[in-house]
Amino acid sequence: MDVMPQQDPESRRPPEPSPHDPYAMPAEGATAVPPPPPTLRTTLRRAAFGAVAAGVLLAGALVAVPDGKDDRAKEPGPVERAEAAATAGSPASLSDLTALIGDRQQWVEAHPEDAPSWATLGSAYVEWGRRSADAAYFGRAEEALKRSLAERPGERGNGEAWVGMAALANARQDFLAAKRWGETVRKQDPKAWRVYPVLIDAYTGLGDRKAATEATEKFGELRKGVPALARTADLYRGQGWREDALATAREAVDRATTPAEKAEALHRLGELAWERGEPEEAVAHFDAALRTDSGHHASLAGKARALAALERTDEAVAAYQSVVTKLPRPAYALELGELYASLDLDGDARSQYDKLGELLEQAKAAGVDESLIRARYESDHGDPAVAVELLRGQWRKQHRNPAVADALGWALHRAGESEEGLKYARQAVDTGVRNASYAYHLGVIEERLAQYGPARRHLEEALRTNPAFSPLDAPKAREALESLGEPPSGGPEDMQPPPPPPPAPEPKRESKPEPKPEPKRESPKPEAPAPAPSKTAPAPSKAAPSSPAAVEADASKSP
Template sequence: MLGTAYLEQGRRTAEVAVLYPKAERALRDSLKARPRGNADALCGLAALANARRDFPAALRWGEAARKAAPKRWTTYPQLIDAYTGMGDYKAALRALDALTALHSGPAVRGRAAGVYWDRGRREDAQAALADAAAGAVSPAEQAAWLERAGQLAWERGEREDALRHFQEAVRLDPDQRAAQAGQGRALAALGRTTEALSAYRVALERQPLPQYALELGELYESLGRARAARVQYDRLRTLVRQESAGGVDGQLTLGRFEADHGDPASAVRRLRAEWRRQPGVAVADALGWALHRAGNDEEALRFASIATDRVHGGAVYSAPYLHHLAVIERGSGKDGPARRHLQEALRINPYFSPLFGPAARAALAGLGEEPPPAELPG
């Protein structure tokens, strides 16, 4: 219980350099005290590994917890996260089936929503999150599911709906920092930039996560405020270093950042290593984009295709992923597919990035209209 409490405190405060090692020590002490059948500690270690983005370790601990107590339903959400991080969406779906056979309720519906979204089932995901929020037993739990519902609405390009979800989440739980950052995202898309900047600053002050610093930096850059953007980019590097002291794998975040704002060759090296260790869809997208930025469109196209291949579990409804694929296709001389994928990206969420959304629209305009089909010979 102590280890799990340290883990949750670390998640909510982002003070992971201190709190995650404390969580690990407590959980390992629990295993030493009761080495057999201690599914609680094993599941706690799986949750800690997922929080650190160490999905191979999360999978090992999660499988050990399942073996110790096969009917303990709280193990299966950890397995779903681990399988997803490893890019094994079929296994994640099987774990969800096992979870729903053992338990029902808001937590299960919320986990189901994530799996449905990854499989391209957007309406099912949104319905599951609505059920989870309606069935929550505390304001904080309801706020957590509303934040996820806001994120899904945002990813569909529904700015106003996303903002309403994020605002309600913060009203219910003022410490819901992900929802505050979500407000920044939605407000920027609505053109309310002063409010957006304020929302991001509040989220970063109370929960300083590298992703929030990256988003705020890109918002500043889109507004032409290069110096303010550099401050946030420097902050991102500092936050990643601090998180790494707590065992958090920040290579995906750093790779994404370096590809767009730093050294693309460094991004490729980081993300290749990450792909070898845990080949999830997010890593495939980031590696493909880094390869493009480094000038290797041929290999980039292979990874971008993995990230958007619906048949094999790719996040086909992700506007940023489709934007990356389209730009890589354009660089490879594939103007037709590039045009279609840019159109799809902007149809899904035309506001997906204050910095790269306008670039996507400009690229689509540069490709012109779809040429008419060639006439068949008479």
Template sequence: MGTERVKNAAVAALVAATLAGGVLMLVTEEHDAPPPAPGPAARARAAAVAGAPASRAELDALIRDRTRWLRAHPGDEESWAALGTAYAERGAWWADWAALARAESALNRSLRERPAAAGNTEALLGLAVLAGARQDFATARDAAVRAQQQRPRRWTVYRALIDAQSGVGAYKAVHGALDRLTALYQGSQSRALAAQVYRERGWREDASANAYDAVAAAAGTTERAVALRRLGDLAWERGEPREAVAGYDAALRLAPELHPARAGRARALAALGRTDAALAEYRAALTRFPLPEYALEAGELYESLGRHEEAEESYAAVLETADRAERYGVDQTLTRGRYEADHGDPDEAVRLLTDAWEAGRRSTQIADGLGWALYRAGRADEALPYAKRATKEGLRSPLFAYHRGQIERSLGLYGSARRNIGTALRVNPFFSPLLVPPARSALASLGEPPGGGPRRMTGREALYPAGRGRQGAAGSRWWGSGGAR
């Protein structure tokens, strides 16, 4: 490429950008060349260098810039990798599924120019991005591991590993990758990733502290908006909808296109009883970003309000948008499974989620979904181990706790059922407009635990005459071998 390639390496090295939660990250740090002319492409480069999110306009500017460059320099494997990864990010972030095919084409071209075995780390990370966008986390992990072997001191490699390992449920590996990442890099995005990992582990205070640090350290507008949206998510999960709305509002003022913040705002508004405003937010999100999970949430809100015709329209949209995503290779197993379990064919949900589990996709979300699908299909005994796994990995999800509690209730494990359904309502008393009423009803039907405490608690129960200190022992599995132990 000669001198011209070196002079343009600053944009070419926008480079091996990698997507993790919708961010553009620089993975080729060694080039030293003048930045592009001021404008969106330059801002995208600055965001990439910091490992920070780029706006859609900035990302599109990068795509245009690399496309122009490659017309004249078709042998530049780094620019093909940058272009492919940028397309993958656009597909994942903006539900532009057609962009994923362009991403695959560009990344394959990069690998033809320079094979992975010859050290094309940028293309490997681009493949990890693409596979993650398609929810193919096993492939994403394989690509990220190969990239790590080539460049073990590049921090963005560990970001790709964290996302992929989370997707397959390898949570110990996630923590190891975070330790390596934080040893290499201490910036805003390191704090954001720590918040994500600590949330999955159930360490809410640590997650919140790191999320606030990420906001304080954010440099660009979009980076700050994404960090504020994360604060909104954490507030929502704590059952604090007013604080969540404040976080989402702050994020949307900076980045009105940030659709996860808009959908989060809809959830929080529904919890506050502002259902018309919540439905308007769902419609706004779905108009530009037709994601199946948003259609499912909107349908359940409509159903909770008794607006069944509109609920059915939303449920139909779940299937339509999932079909469209799948035509471009985006796996929709989890959303389809949740839809079928509660609103369609539970046996189909079991089939879908069992296939995912057996293929190695063993995240807490898949475990919970499979357990609930088995329960809804009348197979509660088989469901319980999956529900237990989902609640024991660390993530403090009220939905998971509710699902486990209802499964246990059906099996007569009343003490454990009472504890888990109660936990769901304590963690977030608004966790689902459709499920909170049955959760309250189930908890009321279970009543208060009988007095006297469980047997074999102290080892001194034999000192008491029969019937004293063991009230309620007869006829209740809560006492003894049931769920209270």
């Protein structure tokens, strides 16, 4: 039986590379005190496995395919489990991923020319950095992936390293670079299913809904099962198709097999329940995910958010405090700070915002663009002008997804430019995504601009979608709605369609005296017919478009 790594399974850190490894990155941040390296046996299967595992590790697939082995076979060790999960398209547990990293570190130290193993190691680093919120590993990932491409260029069949570079770019929020890497792989091998998840993430980050939809559909054709179900559920969720998203997400839960994939699928159900304003159900799903995989810390953050909505604030604070230690994502730090502020714990809120600033600096040093989170902080708790500058930069980088549009619209409003902000806030809501914060922001901006009817409608939509969407903003939404009062009588709910207008009376003809009969007068000759129309049709009038395309073109120009 394989020797398990001598490391706490709950540890956030994979083993450090050997000091003799020329591509080892210096310890920094959370990796400064490494745990003892695991003792693992190396086998010749690595070379054959590497080419498959590198692409699969980052494919975002969420299901394992039964391997058909006899149940009486010996229990696999952590490296074998990670290899099997990657080959099948399933996420490995963090402890198994740790073991795989240690195993591959030892292998490439002895076999530095093994390009597939370098790609596997780099891809595993990306996955570890993403799931542990330790951006220091992205630098190591880049070194390993570049070494893989140096040993075997992508044009010579090393598409796995290209996929790894695309995933790394997505993790750093560089969606244009991810798009370029991914499209290069797709051009070389359109049937390589492993590239479509990174393309979906890139297109989603850029706000290209059409391309994201097409990539999702293609992925579903090439990769059946839970991977396709997970991506399809996310697509439906982004388009506001709640029932379809829920049904697809439930099917993914039913068909998931390993603890890691089951936890991810349950987490998705929790997120959907939270977004539709059902925090009790959300807590149940997040608890189920944590029972399935105690290392799924994102579910602990989701549970904290739902507990706050249920006004179980002591439990919510404790859960947030735990998760920002285990999974220090800037978004979670901001949420905890705002929860403190809602409880009038201003000192704790300031301390948490200071912690947020430290996390943002660490991310920046590691090449991760967290401009969106920083802008959200600046809009509500700092300098809105700074937020506007950051978000305009995101827009110039073509990061035009609903989250950036909403944040830019809100930042402009907070900076005193509500008219310009209205355009972006509307764009976020018009995508169809059911997000209470987006509707709230739009309603407040419309109220500022004296558009009271639309403001009332969007504030009601926010509270109907999720009555406790934010510990700070949900009470403000209720106050704003109360200040608007009830709509005047005869409003939209009381109005009946107007009767059709009466037909216009025919113009009266003036009566003229009958002419006196004249003797045999010849009738006038008929006029010559109008000349035949030319073969080139005249341009249609702008006032009345003559085709559906022209109508749509004119409609698109209207504000």
